[in-house]
Amino acid sequence: MTKPAPDSLALLSVAEMAGADEAAIASGIAGFALMERAGRAVADAVSRRGRPGERVLVLCGPGKNGGDGFVAARLLEARGFAITLALAGERGQLTGDAGEAAAGWQGPVLAVAEIRPEDHAIIVDALFGAGLNRPLGGAVAALVERVNASDLPVISVDVPSGVSGDSGMTAGPAIRADETVTFFRLKPGHLLYPGRALCGVVTLADIGITAEMVFGPGKPPPMTFSNEPALWQGQLPRHEAGTHKYRRGAVAVAAGGLAGVGAPRLGARAALRIGAGLATIICRPEALATHAGRGPDALMQIAAADGAAFEAALATRKLSALLAGPALGLDAMAAEVVTAALCAKLPLVLDADALTVLAARSELLEELAGRRSVPTVLTPHEGEFLRLFGDRAPYASGASRLVRARTAATATASVVVLKGPDTVIAAPDGRAAINATGSAALATAGSGDVLGGIVTGLLAQGMPAFEAACAAVWLHGKAGEALGFGLIADDLPEALPGALRLVAG
Numbered sequence: 001m002t003k004p005a006p007d008s009l010a011l012l013s014v015a016e017m018a019g020a021d022e023a024a025i026a027s028g029i030a031g032f033a034l035m036e037r038a039g040r041a042v043a044d045a046v047s048r049r050g051r052p053g054e055r056v057l058v059l060c061g062p063g064k065n066g067g068d069g070f071v072a073a074r075l076l077e078a079r080g081f082a083i084t085l086a087l088a089g090e091r092g093q094l095t096g097d098a099g100e101a102a103a104g105w106q107g108p109v110l111a112v113a114e115i116r117p118e119d120h121a122i123i124v125d126a127l128f129g130a131g132l133n134r135p136l137g138g139a140v141a142a143l144v145e146r147v148n149a150s151d152l153p154v155i156s157v158d159v160p161s162g163v164s165g166d167s168g169m170t171a172g173p174a175i176r177a178d179e180t181v182t183f184f185r186l187k188p189g190h191l192l193y194p195g196r197a198l199c200g201v202v203t204l205a206d207i208g209i210t211a212e213m214v215f216g217p218g219k220p221p222p223m224t225f226s227n228e229p230a231l232w233q234g235q236l237p238r239h240e241a242g243t244h245k246y247r248r249g250a251v252a253v254a255a256g257g258l259a260g261v262g263a264p265r266l267g268a269r270a271a272l273r274i275g276a277g278l279a280t281i282i283c284r285p286e287a288l289a290t291h292a293g294r295g296p297d298a299l300m301q302i303a304a305a306d307g308a309a310f311e312a313a314l315a316t317r318k319l320s321a322l323l324a325g326p327a328l329g330l331d332a333m334a335a336e337v338v339t340a341a342l343c344a345k346l347p348l349v350l351d352a353d354a355l356t357v358l359a360a361r362s363e364l365l366e367e368l369a370g371r372r373s374v375p376t377v378l379t380p381h382e383g384e385f386l387r388l389f390g391d392r393a394p395y396a397s398g399a400s401r402l403v404r405a406r407t408a409a410t411a412t413a414s415v416v417v418l419k420g421p422d423t424v425i426a427a428p429d430g431r432a433a434i435n436a437t438g439s440a441a442l443a444t445a446g447s448g449d450v451l452g453g454i455v456t457g458l459l460a461q462g463m464p465a466f467e468a469a470c471a472a473v474w475l476h477g478k479a480g481e482a483l484g485f486g487l488i489a490d491d492l493p494e495a496l497p498g499a500l501r502l503v504a505g
């Protein structure tokens with residue numbers, strides 16, 4: 001049996017965090033004690049950046065996020081900082097724990113319209129956190145713009161105000177923080193753009209909520225994770241000394257004609273570098289000689305002139321996984337190949353042209369993929385995702401990338417890798433992970449083809465599909481980080497052994 005994913009990597013939605021809060025209170029911790037510790041963690045972050053005597057502006061909202069701000073203000077004043085506190089709303093609005101926190105603040109409470117951010121050394125943003133439910137407007141929106149224009153260090157409480165903790169999206173003005181102090185576990189909005197960029201450094205504070213309280217026996221397990229090695233490291237392929245190449249898995253890559261010999265080769269090369277034992281390109285007859293003339297010599301190639309020949313080629317090789325898409329083409333034969341690939345009993349990765357061939361035919365994909373008894377992985381970038389699923393609810397581009405990837409994974413019974421700077425990997429069983437490795441250096445032609453090859457190579461070695469996709473995305477990112485700017489996609493497979501060394505036991 002595989003071990004459950006470590007709850008330390010869990011990303012909690014706003015609703016799940018409210019549940020964690022309730023669970024902690026049910027175990028006997030007072031809600032105000034949580035707020036007191038949250039405020040202390042914020043005050044500690046300010047103390048690390050500033051010196052007593054400096055002027056700190058604490059901006060408080062009308063809910064518990066503001067309550068954390070009132071606690072931080074009280075503690076910072078006791079530590080010798082000079083505090084200006086402004087409240088968005090009326091003091092009488094603050095109730096419960098937030099009311100108690102406000103009552104503990106003895107200093108003046110100013111209105112946001114009176115505030116000049118530039119008169120301060122550090123700003124604490126405790127306006128809105130998990131309770132944000134509409135775009136910021138009026139005097140608060142104007143203040144947020146002034147804070148951002150001030151270029152002063154900003155420490156946000158829980159999330160930068162204006163950013164959704166669930167999606168990382170903004171529906172209006174939002175604070176641009178240097179540091180965000182959040183509590184117990186990260187939220188999806190800390191890893192999804194634009195939230196990720198607006199958070200600055202994210203500091204995770206212990207406020208007394210324990211894993212046992214939230215994820216203990218009888219509680220639903222977390223389903224959303226930060227994509228870290230602990231999520232999949234235990235399922236990386238391990239090959240004993242006596243293995244042979246077929247046991248390490250044979251990969252096939254469906255290629256097109258002469259116009260695109262590079263992309264499928266990048267995929268095949270990556271599959272070999274990640275540890276598959278063999279890789280074969282199945283190409284159009286006119287491209288065979290060109291493929292045969294190009295390296296690496298470890299690659300094999302065979303020709304198929306039509307869909308039937310492609311199916312026959314699949315049957316002649318002892319294959320363990322198939323990649324279809326990179327430079328496959330968009331013609332009738334490409335459509336036949338995609339259908340044959342979906343009907344074959346082989347773990348399958350569909351990327352690039354294969355996804356475009358299926359464009360606006362997501363029902364066909366749902367039907368064919370739904371019947372498969374072996375894993376299917378789809379690796380669309382944003383444009384391919386839109387072409388495939390359309391810009392309509394629940395896939396619409398206005399919705400969270402996390403929700404869109406999850407919806408697509410359930411509908412197509414496939415693992416969906418929605419690529420981007422914050423790649424989301426979603427499984428049909430509801431699990432999802434958000435990746436943070438890599439850099440803009442990966443936004444280069446052929447980089448996605450390499451990723452498709454890594455996933456396929458891991459599937460060929462028997463790794464479960466969700467874990468294979470998560471591992472591939474993480475390793476691809478690490479290979480990109482190691483190479484840095486100046487990389488071209490051809491370099492990425494060569495950097496995989498180095499990335500593997502970071503995680504292989």
Ligand SMILES: NC(=O)C1=CN([C@@H]2O[C@H](COP(=O)(O)OP(=O)(O)OC[C@H]3O[C@@H](n4cnc5c(N)ncnc54)[C@H](OP(=O)(O)O)[C@@H]3O)[C@@H](O)[C@H]2O)[C@@H](O)CC1
Pocket residue numbers: 017018020021034035038061062063064065066067068127128129130131132133134135136137157158159183207
């Ligand atoms: N969970 C935990 O374990 C812990 C949670 N903690 C803290 O609690 C925070 C969540 O607190 P929260 O639920 O009170 O929500 P919060 O973000 O303060 O906002 C709600 C208020 O804002 C208002 N409002 C919303 N949007 C608005 C807008 N655009 N423009 C104007 N107003 C707007 C909304 O008004 P209404 O919709 O009612 O009109 C309501 O009054 C969380 O982020 C963390 O910091 C910690 O203390 C430690 C333990």
Ligand SMILES: Nc1ncnc2c1ncn2[C@@H]1O[C@H](COP(=O)(O)OP(=O)(O)O)[C@@H](O)[C@H]1O
Pocket residue numbers: 352381419420421422423437438439440441442443444445446447448449450451476
């Ligand atoms: N700014 C970025 N930061 C991190 N990774 C990125 C960034 N831009 C692109 N990537 C990654 O690079 C790859 C690009 O894939 P894709 O768009 O399919 O490129 P291509 O079609 O040229 O192969 C994806 O894995 C994506 O997640």
Ligand SMILES: [K+]
Pocket residue numbers: 065125126127128129156157158159160161
């Ligand atoms: K905030």
